[in-house]
Amino acid sequence: MINTERWNITSNSDERKTVIEEAVAVLKAGNTVAFPTETVYGLGADATNEIAVAKIFKAKGRPQDNPLIAHVATKDQLKQLTTTYPQYVDKLIDHFAPGPITFVLPSNGVCAKNVTAGLDTVGIRIPNHPVAQHLLQQANLPLAAPSANLSGKPSPTTADHVWDDLNGKIAGLLDDGPTGVGVESTVVDCTGEVPMILRPGGVTKEQLEEVVGKLAQDSAIVDKLDKPKSPGMKYRHYSPELPLLLVEGDTAYMQKQINLKRETYGRVGVLASNRMAKQLTADEIIPLGDHINDIASHLYDGLRTFKQGHVNIILCEAFEKKEIGVAVMNRLEKAASSYLKEK
Numbered sequence: 001m002i003n004t005e006r007w008n009i010t011s012n013s014d015e016r017k018t019v020i021e022e023a024v025a026v027l028k029a030g031n032t033v034a035f036p037t038e039t040v041y042g043l044g045a046d047a048t049n050e051i052a053v054a055k056i057f058k059a060k061g062r063p064q065d066n067p068l069i070a071h072v073a074t075k076d077q078l079k080q081l082t083t084t085y086p087q088y089v090d091k092l093i094d095h096f097a098p099g100p101i102t103f104v105l106p107s108n109g110v111c112a113k114n115v116t117a118g119l120d121t122v123g124i125r126i127p128n129h130p131v132a133q134h135l136l137q138q139a140n141l142p143l144a145a146p147s148a149n150l151s152g153k154p155s156p157t158t159a160d161h162v163w164d165d166l167n168g169k170i171a172g173l174l175d176d177g178p179t180g181v182g183v184e185s186t187v188v189d190c191t192g193e194v195p196m197i198l199r200p201g202g203v204t205k206e207q208l209e210e211v212v213g214k215l216a217q218d219s220a221i222v223d224k225l226d227k228p229k230s231p232g233m234k235y236r237h238y239s240p241e242l243p244l245l246l247v248e249g250d251t252a253y254m255q256k257q258i259n260l261k262r263e264t265y266g267r268v269g270v271l272a273s274n275r276m277a278k279q280l281t282a283d284e285i286i287p288l289g290d291h292i293n294d295i296a297s298h299l300y301d302g303l304r305t306f307k308q309g310h311v312n313i314i315l316c317e318a319f320e321k322k323e324i325g326v327a328v329m330n331r332l333e334k335a336a337s338s339y340l341k342e343k
């Protein structure tokens with residue numbers, strides 16, 4: 001057990017400055033600090049310090065072959081971690097960075113080798129959350145930061161989620177409330193002739209296509225039998241403690257499935273859009289919102305809210321696979337043990 005310092009970010013700019021300085025000192029001493037980004041909370045450490053980075057893997061229980069994303073404050077700092085890259089990358093950076101997108105680029109070896117898990121590429125992201133930006137600017141270091149959850153659990157979208165998973169395992173936590181986007185960044189492989197989406201996320205395929213035109217997508221995102229090109233995508237991520245079933249159909253079909261599952265499982269929990277939730281009867285119902293952006297924002301909190309003992313199974317509405325719904329369904333399909341379809 002280590003003592004985990006928890007700092008509150010307040011609206012007072014002097015207090016904010018002091019807290020960020022304390023967090024930077026902890027990072028520079030080679031220790032881990034969790035911080036908010038616009039997608040999910042990240043667990044940061046100095047990306048150039050192999051020993052510091054090893055502490056991230058240990059705290060999360062993360063498999064060693066899964067590379068981390070290096071976070072930087074600016075485009076200039078991004079360039080300091082890579083070699084030459086295709087022209088379309090500048091276009092992507094100018095349009096989407098800072099923001100919820102990660103560029104996989106050729107690594108120049110500045111990041112410690114456990115950041116890239118031995119690959120010759122490095123994932124780099126410029127977050128646009130004000131606290132992440134402030135921390136990165138003040139530290140003036142690239143910070144390796146995976147999502148700040150225990151490996152296999154849903155990513156944390158509040159400081160309490162981080163605390164539940166990592167209190168006693170990390171040196172610090174910057175608490176600035178809920179994150180916003182709610183699903184992780186879009187990971188784009190930028191080493192080929194056209195960019196390839198390895199993980200759908202906060203920046204949508206539609207938005208990317210508008211800027212670069214031609215775009216590839218890892219076939220494993222569409223066909224679950226294919227081997228994913230991004231190491232992290234092969235794990236059964238985001239699974240809550242309970243069995244999760246995805247349900248594709250109208251409200252009546254969902255209600256029928258709830259009734260059926262009640263016979264075998266007893267207590268049933270449901271995650272659904274507000275519009276469906278208000279017409280359902282179940283033991284615990286969590287409405288996620290109506291717009292797909294709100295659903296993305298509340299999804300992981302919803303998955304974490306159901307606890308063993310309160311309900312014995314979770315049924316979740318299947319959402320349309322467009323815009324950020326592609327990322328939402330990608331995470332849900334990884335977490336689900338089966339998929340029930342009306343037709």
Ligand code: TXA
Nearest residue numbers: 039041042067121122123146147184185230231232233
């Ligand atoms: O929104 C996010 O991306 C959050 C916040 C904290 O920035 N971070 C995050 O990190 O989701 P993590 O470690 O949970 O997911 C990183 C993903 C993994 O699937 C990993 O395999 C992939 O990015 N990745 C990292 N470097 C890569 C590389 N060089 N080549 C291919 N995939 C890579």
Ligand code: MG
Nearest residue numbers: 146147148155
């Ligand atoms: Mg993660």
